């Protein structure tokens with residue numbers, strides 16, 4: 001077992017509210033001239049460089065900033081095919097309604113295992129090169145027993161945060177037999193998928209003819225819970241609806257999108273803030289030319305919030321958390337510190353994880369280095385690829 005001391009950290013964002021000697025004014029637990037000792041993928045020690053204990057190796061980052069690795073708690077990386085024409089159409093005013101998902105389902109079913117695996121691997125590499133160290137990956141473009149199980153088996157090669165999304169849309173072959181498809185999801189499909197999944201998710205959206213109603217979504221989530229899966233919900237993306245209410249009722253870890261919320265939804269989320277996180281995905285609003293969610297309303301009400309990419313072929317084919325952070329600050333009036341917290345410790349909470357999102361002794365050594373002296377440059381230098389996971393093959397090679 002060899003230990004490494006990481007030095008040359010001009011600014012260290014720890015997110016650790018209890019770290020002695022840190023600047024806690026923005027809840028980032030900031031240290032300057034810091035060092036971190038890591039061993040076997042775990043953080044052993046965090047503090048000022050002047051007090052760093054001896055270690056076997058030294059890695060100097062040359063006066064750069066280090067932040068907790070981004071936790072991307074919502075992505076759909078297992079897909080084949082291209083839907084860039086839909087993006088172009090939306091930029092001229094065409095509305096998103098979930099109908100395009102069928103095109104990705106056809107292409108994904110037609111792809112071979114190795115082809116699909118290579119597509120996921122490339123997307124994961126792309127994410128690490130942009131500073132993401134934890135990735136949740138959903139199924140949802142297979143929608144048969146075999147294709148959903150295959151998607152999850154491939155996803156599980158890359159992450160432990162796998163999510164069964166057989167309830168993404170009703171596939172065309174079941175268009176006139178919706179209840180039969182729900183029965184398939186909660187029966188044979190769930191049995192085949194649960195061994196490869198930690199979570200279950202459902203697209204609960206009355207404003208899309210392709211998605212699931214409140215009652216259907218409740219049936220899917222309840223069956224997933226009975227099979228031992230944690231719950232996540234796609235809700236309130238295209239208009240007000242039952243998603244948030246259902247997520248809170250069932251104790252889901254996260255309800256994602258939250259673009260259209262009633263006052264009652266905000267109250268429910270605030271009351272459930274220990275349990276249910278509202279995950280905002282502003283890359284979707286960017287890529288569908290839609291209004292952004294009102295993050296300030298949620299923060300002011302005391303709701304727990306996360307930011308994630310939703311990287312998927314339809315509503316947002318961007319895997320970039322720095323892009324999401326820039327949108328959150330510029331378009332949603334979050335402060336840089338609030339945005340960074342939401343994409344690290346906030347999204348870790350949405351995955352019910354305490355071992356990531358905070359740079360603290362005992363946690364995973366998941367850190368991101370910025371080719372800049374301070375975390376503010378993530379926003380200040382928007383669009384410039386300054387973030388990469390420490391030790392990833394990123395633009396800076398640390």
Ligand code: NIG
Pocket residue numbers: 098100101104203234237284310312313314315
């Ligand atoms: O999170 N809204 C549902 N699912 C995805 C989009 C899927 C697609 O269009 O391919 C989302 O936005």
Ligand code: FE
Pocket residue numbers: 074076234310312
């Ligand atoms: Fe999604």
